[in-house]
Amino acid sequence: MVYSQSEMLEEEIFLFNKIEDETRPVMAHLKAVCFLRPTENNIRLLKNELKNPKYGEYYLFFSNVLQKKYLEYLAEADQYEVIMQIQEYYGDYFAINPDTWHLNLPIETCVSTKLSSWTETQSRIEEGLLSCLLSLRVLPAIRAQKSSAMAMTVAQGISDEITNNAPLFEKLKPSSPSDVPPILLILDRRDDPVTPLLSQWTYQSMIHELIGINNEMVTLPENSTVDPGSTVLLSPLRDPFYKEFMYDDFGNLGIAVKKLVDEFQSRNKINKEIKTIDDMKKFVTEYPQFKAESSNVRKHVAIMESLQRIITKRKLFDISELEQHLACNEDYSYAVKKLDEVFNLPETDPNDLLRILILFQLRYEFNRDAGNTINKYMAILKSRSVSEDDLSVVSTALKYGGTSCRSEHNNLFENKDIRDTLRSMVKTDIFTVSNVFTQHKPLIHQLVNSILSANLSEESYPYFGGSLQKAKPTKVILFILGGITFEEAFAVQELNKSKQPAKVVLGGTQILSSSRFLQLLKDASKDKLW
Known part of the structure; x- marks a missing residue:
């Protein structure tokens, strides 16, 4: 970009x-x-x-x-x-990864068909999808989330766009009736409100979550000890280190950055030993590369230093452990125990605690004791000067993404054995990040596997233009109204790396972070959108 x-x-x-x-x-x-x-x-x-x-x-x-x-x-x-x-x-979208793109729309415009701006938003979404299909050179079978008015409306709209531009798609039709067309599946963020609430632990997702990525540009925090306030470019096309490690977790990154620094220091030592004319000529020839390497090392050291400081300040190791438990484990008593521990941590960010309560509310929606537990911790937040408007976001989250709002066949919450989680826990520092922080898999992982096994429910995700025979497509395009996360981008990358035969492409209306998603819920609470 x-x-x-x-x-x-x-x-x-x-x-x-x-x-x-x-x-x-x-x-x-x-x-x-x-x-x-x-x-x-x-x-x-x-x-x-x-x-x-x-x-x-x-x-x-x-x-x-x-x-x-x-x-x-x-x-x-x-x-x-x-x-x-x-x-x-055809490039009417923002390609952020080889298999991920978005439209950079304001998040508040993509939450309901009842908004006055919806007609304009819908038009822009359909234009972006049309451009994507033409650039990929595919004529897909279209499916959409039945429980979402937005998804069904957009699915019909893009179906009409394909019909209106039929000559452009003529050569993209299957050559024989036995050929299986690609699948375009249009989803609503409300089907998976959990993923955007979680802390992130891969390099790309952490940078966006804790510092912010805007069109491949990152502005370092003003309190950074290296180049404070400076803006740097993060592009896998122009930064070999970032390309190699953008999907690695925090533990591997600590080792990788240390190795990057050591290698640079070793080359720098050689460059300082200039004794002959030939040494000078070699240094002058290699100086542009040396300067570029120096800038790149400085950039990644500055980013890692900022990430480490933010993670430590916000107690994100402790926060994330509880988040992952709520997303992946049913054990209520353990969740309450960890909730009490987290709320007793000093100087925690109120927004992190709100995220925890929302996840708790979504996980234990039908637990009879959960209401009293939530009220207890809401009272604690209120005593810490969190406003009523901010507290109301916890109940708004249920109206946004509770069971009644999600697809009938949506198995949003995993239920792993808590003993397996405890066994996987290891020391949490810059060089070791436990599996406990990366247990969760976003809903799209489950949906793609259902599509590739020809088992995705037609009742919950109907076809537009008639049903197809049960067959496995070779390309799947997912589009999420309400935004995508870098965790989902990582999941798609992992699917494409695996041995499954289909290529998966992920698109969305915008890129989310937990703070942006939380702000959306706060605004929706004030505007009473649901």
């Missing part, structure tokens, strides 16, 4: 600007390459540009299907015949 200016210069692109900038000077000796979304506003800006062209030639690339009327508008506006090429280059 991010291209450096030096990389653009290598492609002989010397000037970068936005089409809405009317202060650009006329440079008729240059050619303009325009990459735009085919929106009404962008077409208007292009028409104005073509009336008084600032460049000698224009090559227009659109990220999605260009409507016929827009093509006619451009032809009428091109009085100076400066348009040399018009092409659709």
